[in-house]
Amino acid sequence: MFRFPFTRHRRVFKPARPGLGERVSAAVGRARPARRDSKVLASRRDWRLWFGLPAALVVVVAIVVAVIAVRSSSGSESSSTQPSPAPTPPVPSSTPAPTTAPPGVAPPVVSKVPTTDPVVFFTIDDGLVRDPKVADFLERHKIPVTMFLVPEAAMEGEVFFERIQKVGASIQDHTQNHRSLTGLGPGAQQREVCGPVDEFQQEFGRRPWLFRPPNGFYNATTEGAVRVCGLRDIVLWTGATNDGRLDLQHPGGLQAGDIILMHFRPDLLENLQVALDAARGAGLKPAPLEQYLPDR
Numbered sequence: 018m019f020r021f022p023f024t025r026h027r028r029v030f031k032p033a034r035p036g037l038g039e040r041v042s043a044a045v046g047r048a049r050p051a052r053r054d055s056k057v058l059a060s061r062r063d064w065r066l067w068f069g070l071p072a073a074l075v076v077v078v079a080i081v082v083a084v085i086a087v088r089s090s091s092g093s094e095s096s097s098t099q100p101s102p103a104p105t106p107p108v109p110s111s112t113p114a115p116t117t118a119p120p121g122v123a124p125p126v127v128s129k130v131p132t133t134d135p136v137v138f139f140t141i142d143d144g145l146v147r148d149p150k151v152a153d154f155l156e157r158h159k160i161p162v163t164m165f166l167v168p169e170a171a172m173e174g175e176v177f178f179e180r181i182q183k184v185g186a187s188i189q190d191h192t193q194n195h196r197s198l199t200g201l202g203p204g205a206q207q208r209e210v211c212g213p214v215d216e217f218q219q220e221f222g223r224r225p226w227l228f229r230p231p232n233g234f235y236n237a238t239t240e241g242a243v244r245v246c247g248l249r250d251i252v253l254w255t256g257a258t259n260d261g262r263l264d265l266q267h268p269g270g271l272q273a274g275d276i277i278l279m280h281f282r283p284d285l286l287e288n289l290q291v292a293l294d295a296a297r298g299a300g301l302k303p304a305p306l307e308q309y310l311p312d313r
């Protein structure tokens with residue numbers, strides 16, 4: 018039986034990450050000697066004054082180069098036609114995080130697609146309730162949706178999801194077990210994020226490249242895991258449907274590029290109708306998110 022804490026998605030803002038200056042300060046701080054001899058300290062102050070900052074910068078650059086080198090050496094795995102298995106050994110929390118992306122290479126986080134095309138994007142999560150009338154509705158109105166599924170639910174409803182897939186939908190990554198990622202260490206996050214990638218490729222014929230964190234919660238470690246797992250974008254939302262109601266994060270009605278969050282729940286058919294009515298009322302049309310966030 019598939020179980021996980023079922024809560025409505027909420028938008029969350031990630032905490033700011035330390036800037037380069039803070040990293041340099043931290044590096045210099047760690048290098049500080051324990052001895053208190055005044056002459057030595059004075060000379061070390063001079064040393065720090067003239068060489069400390071450049072030296073710290075060199076250390077930071079060396080770390081970045083090392084990370085890039087490690088990634089390049091493992092590139093043959095990720096570009097191979099037979100990707101490496103997702104599970105990896107647990108990583109103790111005391112070791113440096115292997116999945117933390119170096120500065121400047123965090124994946125894009127997309128809540129709204131910057132486009133002037135008259136389009137909106139319907140995204141449907143989890144996969145627990147599979148009402149055939151939903152598939153009928155999507156087929157009848159030719160609505161392409163993006164499905165962020167959890168593997169166990171996806172496999173249980175394979176025929177149902179394949180039917181929706183044929184309308185122009187894609188099946189993307191929503192973690193292995195729908196665990197709250199921010200409470201997990203790097204190894205556990207990587208297993209959660211990488212888990213569905215090979216499985217979906219095998220079952221649905223295409224590797225996912227978009228990622229949505231459960232409940233919208235993520236941190237810098239998640240961003241690193243997304244990169245390591247070969248995914249491209251973190252997808253959030255600007256509107257959500259619940260019990261036949263559409264709530265937007267901005268004033269006014271739906272806007273071009275809005276991403277709407279829905280769930281495979283008993284209220285989905287009603288929510289789809291409400292979202293479609295709102296889109297039509299705003300002169301917008303549901304479009305495939307995958308065309309705007311391609312697997313580049």
Ligand SMILES: [Zn+2]
Binds near residue numbers: 142143191195
């Ligand atoms: Zn979810």
